[in-house]
Amino acid sequence: MQQEPTRRQRWERRQRRRSIAVAALSSTTALVAVVLAVPRLPGYRKVRAAFFDGEIFVDTFGPLARAFLYDLQIFAWCAPAILMSGMAIALARTARSPALFPLRVAATVYTDGVRGVPVVLWIYLIGFGVPGLLQSRTWSNPVLWGSTALIVAYSAYVAEVFRAGIESVHESQRAAARSLGLSNTQTLRHVVLPQAVRRVIPPLMNDLVSLQKDVALVSFLGPVEALRRAQSFKSSLANFTPYVGAALLFLCVSVPLTRLTDHLLQRERRRMSATAIR
């Protein structure tokens, strides 16, 4: 039997219809405004020709995409290495045992020092400095040292994110775990870290999205990845469209990555807590 909708349900349905209408209207207005206004700007034609040349876009996109695979590869091995070393540094910073005091100091100096220097300088310092010191052909691969530089720099940022997560877990959780006889390490492993890591996933993703873009900095050392490929196209074609193509490629990875994280977090939150406040 069909049930008569309640007063509340009727009201909610009306509200829903209204909000959809309002959203549609405002989106259309904004879109129309952009479509109509931007072409009227004085430099529109020049800019469109320089940045959005369809022919050049189609011609260069394939090689750019192949070069972008290089970025993805560098990202693929840097990200796990950064997460692991970042966690190790965070654990060293939050260690409470007096025997680990030197480690705690070293980790603090590391995070403070590394974060104070721009990433691109680390790329130059490590990418040119270390092979220069070693003077060995087998160990002069720029991708190796470029990746190392990224790992060195990003570990410090990620370590601080993990540390914030670890310190956000309330002391009473440690007390409960220790009162059950869990050791300090077991408490960290089974009680503190699982909660800490969940809490810092959004800022962590933020850092990973940054990393995904900063991978292009490795090109300063020579490897031809998407950004450098776009640069060489720009020089030979005297047009900026390849940069737009490269930007699209980077967006293709970072946007789904962010959406996926949001989705996972929301599912987790729904699973663990009773009701969401609307």
Next chain:
Amino acid sequence: MKLRLRGVRKSFGSKVVLDGIDLDVGEGAVVCLIGSSGSGKSTLLRCINLLEPLDDGVIELDGLDIAEPGLPPDPIRRRIGMVFQSFNLFPHLSVLDNVALAPRKVLGVPTAVARVEALELLARFGLADKAGDFPDRCSGGQQQRVAIARALAMQPELLLLDEITSALDPELVGEVLDVVRDLRQSGMTMILATHEMAFAREISDRVCFLDAGRILESGPPQQLFGAPQHDRTKAFLLRVIDAGRLER
């Protein structure tokens, strides 16, 4: 199991919280600590579980001085269970895993066995249908019963209960106190810090009135509630009666 405290002292900075506590708790005894907030009840329980280091004094568990500085605390904590005012369940683990975690990790019980035993404990307290839920989905009373089950899963010789009903809605207090009655029946040795005076009178073998970090007066509940000797005890009980927490 025999617990013996002598001259237990503890300060936080310049504030003296425990000022020479002597206490004996025998096998199967139920001892209630009463007194106003800040009188040292919680700190005393935390000291017994070595969550707070003592400044001075002796805590003997079966003749072993567990307050000896430098003694590894984990094997001792295994023998002493603790339940907290704010439950302190692990929010990232299901109810079942909250109970099974310590047996698995500390005692090395295989996961399957630990889960079966945890489920039996939960069933004993009427929580079997909650086993798969996360703590956030449980009411306060259910959470506190899970916390008691979690402490019992380690089969402690002594259970410390730190104002376990203070964070609960009045209608949920009963279900938690029923669990404590059940434990008393089964012969569990317990020390409770509590503001539930009627319950303290009903359940304890001995009641200790703490005031400014000392046990000012202690005795069987009939004596302490019926004929308090000390003026401060009388004043405290009168305040409690005025607040409607104890019948005359």
